[in-house]
Amino acid sequence: MEDIGEALARVRERIARAAEEAQRDPNSIRLVAVSKTKPADDVRRAYLAGQRDFGENYVQELVEKAAQLVDLPDLRWHLVGHLQRNKVKSALEVVSCVHSVDGTRLARELGKRAAAMQEDPALRERARLSVLVEVNVGGEAQKSGIAPAELGPLLETIEQEPALQLSGLMAVPPHTPDPEGARPFFEELARLRERHGGVARLPELSMGMTHDLEQAVLAGATIVRVGTAIFGSRNHSVAPQ
Numbered sequence: 001m002e003d004i005g006e007a008l009a010r011v012r013e014r015i016a017r018a019a020e021e022a023q024r025d026p027n028s029i030r031l032v033a034v035s036k037t038k039p040a041d042d043v044r045r046a047y048l049a050g051q052r053d054f055g056e057n058y059v060q061e062l063v064e065k066a067a068q069l070v071d072l073p074d075l076r077w078h079l080v081g082h083l084q085r086n087k088v089k090s091a092l093e094v095v096s097c098v099h100s101v102d103g104t105r106l107a108r109e110l111g112k113r114a115a116a117m118q119e120d121p122a123l124r125e126r127a128r129l130s131v132l133v134e135v136n137v138g139g140e141a142q143k144s145g146i147a148p149a150e151l152g153p154l155l156e157t158i159e160q161e162p163a164l165q166l167s168g169l170m171a172v173p174p175h176t177p178d179p180e181g182a183r184p185f186f187e188e189l190a191r192l193r194e195r196h197g198g199v200a201r202l203p204e205l206s207m208g209m210t211h212d213l214e215q216a217v218l219a220g221a222t223i224v225r226v227g228t229a230i231f232g233s234r235n236h237s238v239a240p241q
């Protein structure tokens with residue numbers, strides 16, 4: 001398999017080329033390296049190659065990997081998979097950003113737990129937890145994410161939680177063999193941002209993966225979440241939580 005450092009460099013190059021095509025500053029696009037199913041050693045290799053933001057789908061796996069990498073203090077963990085309310089407490093001990101808030105009950109639970117953590121003197125001084133709302137742009141029954149029509153009230157709920165920082169929107173569009181097929185869904189997420197306060201209220205658009213990161217950057221992504229192109233293909237499927 002290709003060296004992780006080289007793979008990372010190629011992904012950064014893809015982002016830079018797409019940014020150039022879109023006439024955007026490549027530094028305005030953050031790469032989250034999605035390390036699900038991959039060992040902590042692979043994360044460490046990517047870290048040594050300069051990568052700082054890492055994403056995981058499952059809280060249990062994230063917590064275990066984070067424990068093996070506590071010696072890397074400026075590594076930031078992003079939760080990109082669906083979050084169950086009973087996992088909020090353990091997730092909060094390690095994550096700096098949750099990309100997958102998709103309901104008001106989850107938002108309130110996150111707000112409550114994040115506030116409690118900030119009050120605990122035994123825990124280090126923490127910034128507000130950054131959260132993104134996952135939108136089900138494809139209207140797919142099997143996917144998580146809130147329906148576009150329900151976005152407004154959820155955004156307001158998050159803004160009412162002092163311990164949460166509303167950072168933007170996230171989407172995983174329906175898979176299409178041609179990456180161009182994802183473009184209308186990315187553009188839909190960008191339109192939803194405009195409809196709900198624009199960049200001032202929702203600075204981040206988390207969209208684009210290995211298959212379609214160029215299309216996401218062209219549609220305005222500020223965060224791309226890439227796994228396979230960095231760590232290689234996943235040889236076992238992830239069991240549902």
Ligand SMILES: *Cc1c(COP(=O)(O)O)cnc(C)c1O
Pocket residue numbers: 034036057080081172209210211225226227228229
């Ligand atoms: C797995 C995953 C990714 C990364 O996907 P790749 O196709 O391996 O780049 C990004 N976002 C989410 C939500 C994921 O579950």
